[in-house]
Amino acid sequence: MLIAMNEKGELIRAAAQEEAERIKELKNGVYLCPACQNPVIFKAGTIKVPHFAHKQSEICQSFSEGESAKHLKGKSDFYGWLSLYKEVQLEAFLPEISQRPDLLIDMRIAVEFQCSSIASDLFIQRTNGYVANGYIPLWIYGGPPIKKRGELYTFTPFHRLFFQYSSSFGYWFLAYSPDTEKFSFYSKLIPIQSSLYHASVQEIPLHKMTYPPAFSPSFTSSFSLSSWFQQKHRWLQRQLYFRKGISDPFFRFVYEAGHHPLLLPVWIGLPVRSMALMKSHPIEWQFYLWHDCLSRTRKTTVKQAAKALTRRILKGDLQINVFPLISSLTVEGMIEEYIELLKEAGIAEQPLLSRTTFEQTEKEKAFAAEFGELVKRRLMF
Numbered sequence: 001m002l003i004a005m006n007e008k009g010e011l012i013r014a015a016a017q018e019e020a021e022r023i024k025e026l027k028n029g030v031y032l033c034p035a036c037q038n039p040v041i042f043k044a045g046t047i048k049v050p051h052f053a054h055k056q057s058e059i060c061q062s063f064s065e066g067e068s069a070k071h072l073k074g075k076s077d078f079y080g081w082l083s084l085y086k087e088v089q090l091e092a093f094l095p096e097i098s099q100r101p102d103l104l105i106d107m108r109i110a111v112e113f114q115c116s117s118i119a120s121d122l123f124i125q126r127t128n129g130y131v132a133n134g135y136i137p138l139w140i141y142g143g144p145p146i147k148k149r150g151e152l153y154t155f156t157p158f159h160r161l162f163f164q165y166s167s168s169f170g171y172w173f174l175a176y177s178p179d180t181e182k183f184s185f186y187s188k189l190i191p192i193q194s195s196l197y198h199a200s201v202q203e204i205p206l207h208k209m210t211y212p213p214a215f216s217p218s219f220t221s222s223f224s225l226s227s228w229f230q231q232k233h234r235w236l237q238r239q240l241y242f243r244k245g246i247s248d249p250f251f252r253f254v255y256e257a258g259h260h261p262l263l264l265p266v267w268i269g270l271p272v273r274s275m276a277l278m279k280s281h282p283i284e285w286q287f288y289l290w291h292d293c294l295s296r297t298r299k300t301t302v303k304q305a306a307k308a309l310t311r312r313i314l315k316g317d318l319q320i321n322v323f324p325l326i327s328s329l330t331v332e333g334m335i336e337e338y339i340e341l342l343k344e345a346g347i348a349e350q351p352l353l354s355r356t357t358f359e360q361t362e363k364e365k366a367f368a369a370e371f372g373e374l375v376k377r378r379l380m381f
């Protein structure tokens with residue numbers, strides 16, 4: 001912990017590494033844990049940033065002694081950064097919800113620097129606690145670096161809990177590494193497959209970071225519809241192989257409807273802005289949408305389509321992602337984006353289907369050439 005109580009009952013902040021005088025001073029003091037009132041000592045060694053630790057390993061609800069060097073350093077770094085711009089408290093206790101965020105900015109923004117994996121239930125519970133009481137949670141990821149696979153990034157279900165959404169950056173994710181003292185800001189996150197994302201990445205050293213952070217919204221994305229189609233093919237091939245084609249409920253459904261998964265209309269499986277809401281690939285939910293509504297009537301409303309898709313979700317045919325920090329995105333909104341895109345591209349309801357994968361690839365090439373810019377414009381932020 002970075003805060004302790006002195007003999008007078010005042011809250012004392014641990015000195016930063018460079019405050020040599022204060023470190024000396026603090027070493028002679030007597031301190032208590034502000035949560036459990038047990039004695040703590042001030043430690044200033046070489047591995048962890050100066051901090052307070054319980055004298056004995058008694059059970060303390062608020063401050064577990066397992067706090068890593070990384071977590072302590074991150075909190076200390078954030079304090080140095082944020083206190084240049086705002087009123088900021090370290091480890092402030094919020095009695096109304098019995099929560100202790102790592103930092104509290106202007107009594108409103110609760111910063112959580114999460115270095116270890118926690119259960120999604122706990123993440124959601126803490127988030128809801130803040131939101132219900134008028135606090136704005138800001139979760140910053142501090143775990144192992146996001147893995148890169150080719151041009152794409154792997155965001156696990158745990159990482160996805162941190163996703164936020166804004167109209168200028170789309171889905172975004174903020175990470176900080178205390179070792180390098182750098183933030184990594186991933187924005188315009190586009191799911192290519194459930195855990196593989198296309199992203200724009202900006203690295204900002206702590207000493208250059210302002211508050212509020214000034215990320216550049218003009219940062220361009222190298223996303224293209226033709227590469228999307230290639231990835232879609234790879235996904236289909238892999239799924240057909242691993243999910244064993246006909247034994248998989250989705251592929252069986254496609255075959256039973258008289259289609260081949262590789263020869264569906266090119267506009268089934270298009271990327272749209274809110275698609276990260278679905279864990280299922282766009283080809284899945286768009287096929288169901290086409291089968292259940294769009295192929296039947298020209299006048300499907302967004303409401304009707306949303307109802308049909310919700311039925312599929314309840315039945316277990318489609319899976320959705322949970323984003324505790326994003327409340328503005330809905331299945332209905334996602335469908336609207338898709339229907340609007342089809343309208344703008346002037347796509348007819350009854351397409352001529354390809355007979356061979358060669359023909360399909362040619363169609364996709366033509367589609368990407370004609371509508372690539374439109375799709376990208378509607379997808380980007």
Ligand SMILES: [Zn+2]
Nearest residue numbers: 033035036060
């Ligand atoms: Zn304690």
